[in-house]
Amino acid sequence: MGEVATFKKGKSISKSDIVENGDLECIRYGELYTEYGEVISNIKSRTNLTAEKLILSIENDVLIPASGETQLDIATASCVLKNGVALGGDLNIIRSNCNGIFLSYYLNNKKKIDIAKLAQGNSVVHLYNSQLQTLKLEIPSLKEQQKIASYLNAQDDKIEAVQVQIEQTQVFKKGLLQQLFV
Numbered sequence: 001m002g003e004v005a006t007f008k009k010g011k012s013i014s015k016s017d018i019v020e021n022g023d024l025e026c027i028r029y030g031e032l033y034t035e036y037g038e039v040i041s042n043i044k045s046r047t048n049l050t051a052e053k054l055i056l057s058i059e060n061d062v063l064i065p066a067s068g069e070t071q072l073d074i075a076t077a078s079c080v081l082k083n084g085v086a087l088g089g090d091l092n093i094i095r096s097n098c099n100g101i102f103l104s105y106y107l108n109n110k111k112k113i114d115i116a117k118l119a120q121g122n123s124v125v126h127l128y129n130s131q132l133q134t135l136k137l138e139i140p141s142l143k144e145q146q147k148i149a150s151y152l153n154a155q156d157d158k159i160e161a162v163q164v165q166i167e168q169t170q171v172f173k174k175g176l177l178q179q180l181f182v
Helices: 100-109 112-118 142-180
Strands: 005-009 024-027 045-047 062-065 078-080 091-096
Touching: 062 100, 078 100, 091 100, 100 112, 100 142
Parallel strands: none
Antiparallel strands: 005 091, 024 045, 062 078, 062 091
């Protein structure tokens, strides 16, 4: 991957640095496991740390955790669709000319096992940019990447819409049951 990308590491943003109405959107590494999938368009956290002391995203950056509990868990990629988001410590940041959404799906699926094999450690597993640089990629043309990314993203949008519909139906059912058995 070193031929098609440059690599950075995020800067520390502690849990205590997160504030509800902060000036700057931010992503902490743990959120890759709990809040985000392959594509990050809506940022959940904010901070008042000054941007000059942080690493800020460039649209299309792909993030992979630098540490985690298991090798497979750590092999998780997410593409940030916004500029200027503060990127927390323990994040490997991949900047490339590839379509970031495509690269995120590709790394999470086709290359997940290969990435997991690169991770080292027992109780805490670590993954370094120097290891990610050695990853061999088979990347189609940018036009093909864009088609694939667009299709997969559309499928995720459909899945999300169905999940919302399920949640709304469950709330409706709960309301009916409360009215029936009061």
